[in-house]
Amino acid sequence: MLQFKDSKLTAEWHDAKLRPELRVIVLAANGYAELRYERSLVVSSIYRTPEDNAALHSKSFTHPEWRAVDCSAHGFERVKPALVDWTQEEFDDIGSFVNNLLDTGFGSIMPVCYSEKHGTGKHLHFQVAKGNPPKFRS
Numbered sequence: 562m563l564q565f566k567d568s569k570l571t572a573e574w575h576d577a578k579l580r581p582e583l584r585v586i587v588l589a590a591n592g593y594a595e596l597r598y599e600r601s602l603v604v605s606s607i608y609r610t611p612e613d614n615a616a617l618h619s620k621s622f623t624h625p626e627w628r629a630v631d632c633s634a635h636g637f638e639r640v641k642p643a644l645v646d647w648t649q650e651e652f653d654d655i656g657s658f659v660n661n662l663l664d665t666g667f668g669s670i671m672p673v674c675y676s677e678k679h680g681t682g683k684h685l686h687f688q689v690a691k692g693n694p695p696k697f698r699s
């Protein structure tokens with residue numbers, strides 16, 4: 562079952578402002594993670610205020626616009642120790658699963674999921690384009 566780092570994130574997950582497609586995307590990724598690796602993803606970031614976003618030196622506004630969900634591999638070692646040992650290769654594999662399934666409409670320029678090291682460390686970043694629902698690849 563998909564996990565949440567804290568109750569604030571659980572509330573954000575259910576907030577009507579979150580783009581609904583993200584719930585489908587993250588649950589699909591989590592389903593894949595559980596079947597392939599027998600571990601659940603942990604949601605670590607959804608909404609960011611513009612101020613928090615600027616403090617992270619992020620040039621992207623996907624989090625302040627409720628268009629992104631992060632699942633991190635660190636920061637909750639004390640609460641969920643079994644859920645933090647994801648390797649970069651495993652995260653890349655989960656990202657590939659999502660990106661082979663769905664397309665934002667911007668091709669490789671803007672994948673639905675990426676796992677490069679950026680921002681707050683190793684995490685999966687799921688996003689949807691502004692006003693543009695992702696499409697299943699044919």
Ligand SMILES: [Zn+2]
Binds near residue numbers: 606629
């Ligand atoms: Zn992110």
